[in-house]
Amino acid sequence: MRPIQATINLAAFRHNLAVARQHAPRSKVMAVIKANGYGHGLLNAAQGLADAEGFAVLSLSEALDLRHAGYEQNILLLEGLFDTDEALLANQHRLSLVIHQTEQVTILEALSLPHPFEVFVKINTGMNRLGFQPEQLTPLMQRLKQCANVGKITLMTHFANADEAAGIAQPLALFQQTVKDFSDYPISLANSASVLRYPESHGDWVRAGIMLYGATPFADTTASQLNLRPVMRFSSRIIAIQTLSQGDGLGYGHTFVADQAMRIGVVACGYADGYPRHAKNGTPIAVAGKSSRLIGRVSMDMLFVDLSHLPDCGLGDEVELWGDLVPVDAVAHSADTIGYELLCAVAARVPLQVSDRD
Ligand SMILES: Cc1ncc(COP(=O)(O)O)c(C=O)c1O
Numbered sequence: 001m002r003p004i005q006a007t008i009n010l011a012a013f014r015h016n017l018a019v020a021r022q023h024a025p026r027s028k029v030m031a032v033i034k035a036n037g038y039g040h041g042l043l044n045a046a047q048g049l050a051d052a053e054g055f056a057v058l059s060l061s062e063a064l065d066l067r068h069a070g071y072e073q074n075i076l077l078l079e080g081l082f083d084t085d086e087a088l089l090a091n092q093h094r095l096s097l098v099i100h101q102t103e104q105v106t107i108l109e110a111l112s113l114p115h116p117f118e119v120f121v122k123i124n125t126g127m128n129r130l131g132f133q134p135e136q137l138t139p140l141m142q143r144l145k146q147c148a149n150v151g152k153i154t155l156m157t158h159f160a161n162a163d164e165a166a167g168i169a170q171p172l173a174l175f176q177q178t179v180k181d182f183s184d185y186p187i188s189l190a191n192s193a194s195v196l197r198y199p200e201s202h203g204d205w206v207r208a209g210i211m212l213y214g215a216t217p218f219a220d221t222t223a224s225q226l227n228l229r230p231v232m233r234f235s236s237r238i239i240a241i242q243t244l245s246q247g248d249g250l251g252y253g254h255t256f257v258a259d260q261a262m263r264i265g266v267v268a269c270g271y272a273d274g275y276p277r278h279a280k281n282g283t284p285i286a287v288a289g290k291s292s293r294l295i296g297r298v299s300m301d302m303l304f305v306d307l308s309h310l311p312d313c314g315l316g317d318e319v320e321l322w323g324d325l326v327p328v329d330a331v332a333h334s335a336d337t338i339g340y341e342l343l344c345a346v347a348a349r350v351p352l353q354v355s356d357r358d
Pocket residue numbers: 032078158190191192193207208209210211217
């Protein structure tokens with residue numbers, strides 16, 4: 001067996017959910033577990049976050065997997081229905097729908113369904129991705145109220161800059177202005193960054209994603225500063241040792257050249273496992289619990305770690321790619337990306353193990 005694995009710690013999920021609740025004590029939590037639970041496994045994420053009042057996913061198949069596994073809480077399809085065919089199954093399984101464009105209302109109006117859908121009406125407050133323009137809301141609400149297939153309505157938006165210096169003041173003001181005639185409707189605005197920084201945005205439902213996985217949404221604040229615990233530990237082992245003399249190049253393209261004699265570990269993890277190929281020389285990595293650095297270019301199935309200062313480390317030793325010792329955000333920073341991308345990109349060939357350790 002190739003020694004690579006990702007271990008998913010359910011206790012860390014529970015801890016991070018508790019942190020979300022501390023920040024937003026009056027809100028229900030919609031745990032965002034799309035993209036295969038941000039790479040952690042949909043059902044692993046659901047198990048660790050089972051206490052959340054809702055789950056948000058993208059596809060009908062994810063939602064049905066959750067229902068088939070016995071989860072009875074609110075399950076929200078974040079992009080709503082894609083076509084009429086999905087409506088019956090979604091209705092039968094009492095899924096909630098985001099409605100972000102008129103065509104989705106037309107689909108609902110044309111159907112005869114056993115029970116009304118709970119819907120989340122998405123308003124565009126400047127993200128310009130999904131959602132109705134503010135001036136569309138009043139006529140839309142009239143239509144929805146007349147539609148027998150629409151039951152409970154929550155008003156939502158998604159902020160473009162909650163994790164940036166620009167913050168949420170402008171879109172929040174626009175949202176509040178837009179919904180002022182609908183003040184008795186529940187609202188849902190906050191992603192993780194907004195949960196952590198903007199209590200005024202919490203509303204009835206917060207939609208927390210990345211913080212529940214123990215990574216930071218911010219460039220300037222680490223997950224541990226936010227009291228978040230990493231849920232995933234991505235690990236492998238050293239499968240070969242090389243020694244380099246001064247002037248020897250390492251790996252494809254010789255992007256690293258030894259300036260002195262060196263001892264190198266070859267690790268069974270590459271970009272086909274989800275480790276970023278663009279991680280630079282010096283990216284943090286841990287060997288047998290000790291800090292080291294990635295060197296050379298990451299190849300499809302292997303990467304290199306510097307063992308020159310770790311004479312006791314060798315063949316078979318465990319390597320943490322990211323986890324408790326090496327924050328995923330630090331690896332992401334070194335590869336010019338964000339923790340979200342690395343977590344979601346862990347490859348299907350990497351076995352996911354579940355643990356539950358405090
Ligand atoms: C509509 C919506 N709400 C909430 C989230 C969760 O965001 P985060 O992972 O930053 O908490 C996402 C994630 O992309 C989203 O698309």
